Amino acid sequence: MTGPAFITGGSSGIGLELARDLAKRGHPIALFARNAGRLQDAVRVLKAELPDAMVLAFPADVGDRAQITHAVQTAIAQLGAPDWAIANAGLAEPGEFLSQSLDAHEMQMRTNYMGALYFAHAVACAMSARGGKLVFVSSGAAFFGIYGYSAYAPSKFALRGLAEVLRVELKSRNISVTLAYPPDTETPSLAAEAANKPGPTKDITASGGVWSARDVARLIVKRAAKGRFAVAPGLQMRALLVLHSLIAPALRVWQGTIVRKHTR
Numbered sequence: 001m002t003g004p005a006f007i008t009g010g011s012s013g014i015g016l017e018l019a020r021d022l023a024k025r026g027h028p029i030a031l032f033a034r035n036a037g038r039l040q041d042a043v044r045v046l047k048a049e050l051p052d053a054m055v056l057a058f059p060a061d062v063g064d065r066a067q068i069t070h071a072v073q074t075a076i077a078q079l080g081a082p083d084w085a086i087a088n089a090g091l092a093e094p095g096e097f098l099s100q101s102l103d104a105h106e107m108q109m110r111t112n113y114m115g116a117l118y119f120a121h122a123v124a125c126a127m128s129a130r131g132g133k134l135v136f137v138s139s140g141a142a143f144f145g146i147y148g149y150s151a152y153a154p155s156k157f158a159l160r161g162l163a164e165v166l167r168v169e170l171k172s173r174n175i176s177v178t179l180a181y182p183p184d185t186e187t188p189s190l191a192a193e194a195a196n197k198p199g200p201t202k203d204i205t206a207s208g209g210v211w212s213a214r215d216v217a218r219l220i221v222k223r224a225a226k227g228r229f230a231v232a233p234g235l236q237m238r239a240l241l242v243l244h245s246l247i248a249p250a251l252r253v254w255q256g257t258i259v260r261k262h263t264r
Contacts, residue, residue, distance in 0.1 A: 002027050002028075004079040004082045005019070005023075005029055006030045006072065006084065006119075006123060007022075007030070007031055007032065008032045008033070008062050008086065008087055008089035009062075009088040011035060011038040013185065014213045015086075016042050016046075017214045017216070018086055019046060020217070023055065024053075028053075029046065030082070031043065031058065032062065032072075033060075034060070039057040058071040058074060062114075062115030063115045063118075065114075069118060072123055076123075081123075081126035084132060085119070085120070085132065087135065087137065088137040090111060091189065093108060094148040094152060094193060094201050097150040105150070109154065109158070112156060116136055116159055116162065120134060133225070134170065134175050136159055136179050136180065137220070138179055139181060140182070141157075142159065146204055160179060163177055163229075179230055180224075181232045183233060185211050186210050186213055211234065
């Protein structure tokens with residue numbers, strides 16, 4: 001029997017595409033997101049495309065431990081323990097360290113890391129009885145320090161560390177862990193992020209190109225279904241996955257050249 005798929009940040013972008021892909025595979029879907037209106041819109045979109053699919057919405061702020069824990073428990077009570085649990089909710093607000101508020105740092109860490117932690121902790125015990133797939137959506141910013149991402153990158157570095165530990169700890173519970181590193185992806189939040197990027201950050205990130213949310217989601221599901229740990233879409237992300245420690249000095253020099261161009 002196909003068990004449910006729980007997806008945070010499921011109202012748009014990669015999360016909505018993950019839900020679409022897994023619903024087509026026959027999984028009942030539980031979507032979690034802060035905005036109840038957009039969440040219901042996502043349910044309507046999926047139901048219009050897939051009338052036989054079961055899609056339920058559970059409004060919750062992943063960065064609020066009580067809210068997301070209660071929402072997950074409610075979803076488990078209605079649908080059962082998930083076969084798939086995907087911590088996808090995230091936000092990026094770039095800015096230079098000396099001009100960006102500490103509130104921005106706390107908000108990104110709370111959503112990107114603590115939200116994934118709370119969600120994983122809420123689902124893992126239920127999943128351990130039958131196994132399943134636990135997926136974390138990180139970022140290429142988890143590989144090396146990028147100018148303008150002093151608030152965002154540490155949250156994704158932390159998420160990478162959590163996934164690597166859980167990969168080892170949860171293996172005996174038959175829970176496979178997957179960590180995805182999407183490049184820039186065409187989502188509603190990307191335009192807002194791009195508008196706030198400092199000049200050097202725009203130049204540094206422009207080299208990676210932009211993927212569609214559908215292509216990223218399909219690759220995540222495909223690789224996670226096979227039990228792969230790392231998913232790195234595109235040549236640049238694959239190169240960073242394999243070589244990031246070796247090429248970090250060269251990346252720092254390259255970024256320094258770009259920054260100097262903007263400060264002349």
